[in-house]
Amino acid sequence: MTPGPRERMVFSTAQLMRRDGVTATGLRHVVAHAEAPRGSLQHYFPGGKEQLVNEAVGWAGRYAGSRIDRFLAGMSRPAPSKLFAAMARQWTDEFRTVGFGQGCPVAAATVDSSSSAESTRAAVADAFAAWRGPVARALADMGVPARKAAAAATLMISALEGAILIARAEQDVRALTTVARELGPLLDSYVTRTDRSMSG
Amino acid sequence: MTPGPRERMVFSTAQLMRRDGVTATGLRHVVAHAEAPRGSLQHYFPGGKEQLVNEAVGWAGRYAGSRIDRFLAGMSRPAPSKLFAAMARQWTDEFRTVGFGQGCPVAAATVDSSSSAESTRAAVADAFAAWRGPVARALADMGVPARKAAAAATLMISALEGAILIARAEQDVRALTTVARELGPLLDSYVTRTDRSMSG
DNA sequence: TGCGCCCTATGACAGCCGTCATGATACTGA
């Protein structure tokens, strides 16, 4: 089942936001990138650009959250440091293969339109929550106390987002590898019990 | 000595970038915000908007760096955790007093125009360097080995930038206080010698 | 007085923006 025009437009919006920011992403660019009919814009997104951006942000948040479970599935012996390393590696891989042109769409929406559109600001907050949730849950499953897991998840996402910014500016993945290396031991030190519970 | 129109425009550009992003910051807004003559734009900034943005980013980087020394001056017994806490507190204070409308101008420039204007990307990289330098130097003065100090500075700035994003989205300073609390012990653990050298 | 330079003023330009009005087409179900 190939995705319909509606989904393609949401996806393209996220892609273009990553590269150019929200304001610089024109609706005409979106329909061109999505190879979608222009008339469909006002049909599928009567809320205009704001709705489109909000949906793109929501999609990005759910995608980021789903990646966490994917990362865990690929680990035989999960550990906080390994999870964070996987999150960082996803970005180093992308930067190395397709270049530094694209960043995080959620960050773009935060910086570029959080003060103008209140609904977008809320969408971004939801996206961060949809991302932090799975991370915190994964840490808890690894034996990190619940309270600490939430804080650690915030720390992980903060450090990752910041490192993405720096990496793009420097056109060098060094910031990402650095934060992954430095944060690893701290994250592992949060684990208090050694039995791996088979949750889920 | 009150700053001239040129400096006011650079400063206003940084301010507006923080709130609206680069693309959404129009030159007409800048001159209005700076209460500067419109004709001065092409006189002082023949390189157009790109030059203006680059100078604003450069100013922001130097400002961030200078704040580090200011923070240190206010500490009787400097420690990495205290420095980071001060950096985070600057943002929590601003968010609490003037609201969450304004973020980091360097982050704005990274997200909003790093893929379009190569010179701006370079300006952002320089700004991060002008920020990381004083941080790393401060850590070294506190007894952190040089190699480790550079990595720790990158980690600190990454975590701070990311937490700023999350705080703006959530309209809550929690992310900032969380990363400051969690990162503190790790940063202090980097100190290997206890004698405080009186460098500089 | 007059030349020359720094600064400012003003208006125009082409281009892109998001939005909307209007109408054509296609498919669905009775």
Add this chain to the structure above:
DNA sequence: TCAGTATCATGACGGCTGTCATAGGGCGCA
């Protein structure tokens, strides 16, 4: 076959953008 709804097409609108051409003040200096 006909009605109705979903989807798409197209062109226009006002507004804002960055840039530029042109010219006017103001001041120092010879």
